[in-house]
Amino acid sequence: MGANTAVARPRGPAGPASGEAPAPGRARRAPDDRKAAWLFLAPALLGFALFYAYPTVRGVYYSLTDYNLLAAPNFTGAENYQQLVTDDQFWNALKVTGYYVVVNIGSQTLLALLLAALMHRLTRSVVLRAMLLVPWLVPNVTVGLLWMWLLDTNLGFVNHILNTLGLGTTGFLSSPDWAMPSIAAVNAWAYTGYTALLLYAGMVQIPQYLYESASLDGAGEIRMFTRITLPLLRPVLALVLVVSLIGSFQIFDTIAVTTQGGPVGATRVIYFYIYEQAFTYFHMGYASAVAVVLALILGVLTAVQMRLLRASRSDLA
């Protein structure tokens, strides 16, 4: 809010200054570019104040209120948080999200590592990389629909293959046991190429001569991978893990178009639970409290990962 008013004031005088800025005879810039700076910063600061700073404060406030969008928020103190502790659905949402994150990040990172290593040792093809990137470029909604069709119990191609192999039919998205791993696999499909490209970019920076001398010493590809690639990639790998972990916790689109949190809550992840509470039941205050918890979890995770990253760096040095 403070930043907001601070922007509003200098905007007036800064307006005409824009025309005068390239004024003649100004051989040297003044040591203080205050006027120009406010002009340059005005749009970004306005956006920051209105849509980042203000809503952050407001979100914390909502979490302490009873608010249904129609009437003004009614301050209730820590009530939402007390309710949260005993809310089975909330704990289930956390559990389901954790399950999703482990399966999704685990499979996606391992596959991406494999793909990146293969590309690194085999080819520099831009076309190949561009093609692997396509699932990431496509909206998650499209990915969700596409796989909903492929995984369809009666007509889906995957079940057709399984039937042909004599493995029977599986209700990938309709069985409570299969729904979450299926969603995790679908999103791993969507993000593996992207993750592989990030890891590949890290591998390219590893000096080529290391591989050449190792090769002269008779080291095989697998040995080179575990002794050269993996240790030298560790900082990049940790960074990529942080980014994908934080992204993975925020899974929403795919679930919103496919399972809608079902069957029987099997895929009601934390993001979807917040969405449901806020925009289906209009429990804005309660939803904000859950969002505060999610923000804290993500903050802690980032800190832990960053520490791991630093630790691995000192190992290397």
Place this chain on the structure above:
Amino acid sequence: MTQTLTGTESGTGTGTGTGVGAGTGTRTRPGAAARKRLTPGRIVAWAVLAAALVATVFPFYWMVRTALTPAADLYSDSTSLVPQHPTMVNFLRVMGLTSQEEAVAAGGSGAQVDFLRYLLNSVVYSGLIAVLQTLCCAMAGYAFARLRFPGRDAVFGVLIAALMVPPIFTLMPNFVLVKDLGWLNTFAGMVAPTVLMTPFAVFFLRQFFLSIPREVEEAAILDGVGAWGLFWRVVLPMSRGPLLTIGLTTTVWAWKDYLWPLLTGRDEEVRVLTVALGIFQQQSPNTSPDWTGLMAGSTLSVLPVLVLLILLGRRLVESLNFTGGK
């Protein structure tokens, strides 16, 4: 399984072709002489890459294949790799180019859909955000990198701290704000939270501006160019690469965006593709979904991405190097 492999090979012909081409390319690299022989290990490695490529491309092939299938054939012809009676009717009906009766006859639910309009809305939505956000963030990034003013580093620090706040947290208050402004179901409300800045774009562009040698700017300053003219006429033209990188990633992000436009832009006039697909799917009966129509709509959401990839693929792929290698 073999059937799948052979079937998709035609679909991924270009991919396999380039793979081989690039393999030849590596031969010219120094020190690669020992590796050009096709050992069993290398054959397995190439096979794994090829399998990954097939797994990547086949779902899209199946999407297009389904979109070209008449709805009446969905049960009788759900496994052959090429539709027995290919048709464009699904594309025509989701683009609103057939009469209501024809659409229903071809498997539609009878609800009015106009994917041409949603496509256009998506282009407007992502275009507005990409262009304006890149410009505003470039201005801010430049101010933080080069201009001297009191409180600069403190303000920058606060801006970057916003990277820690997950989007869902600001989603609800922002929705209330946009609703109170009366901006629901307008492009203004839909682009508002991201059109002026994102902390990452400011950070990224500031880093780039810091890396430009000062000499270029100093020469222009000696010629009497002010900060404003300097930025637009000297700095921006030098920054094409990073601007394009941020612009492209923002375009992709906005193109994929679902939750925010779902909350603020459900109306037909401003409905973007992702929201339209979600609504289309909900309108379609649960027991027998309109798969041919849904896949036609999905195909339309993928086509612009392919165009982008063909035009700017190299830049896009290398921008991942850029951000990842930072």
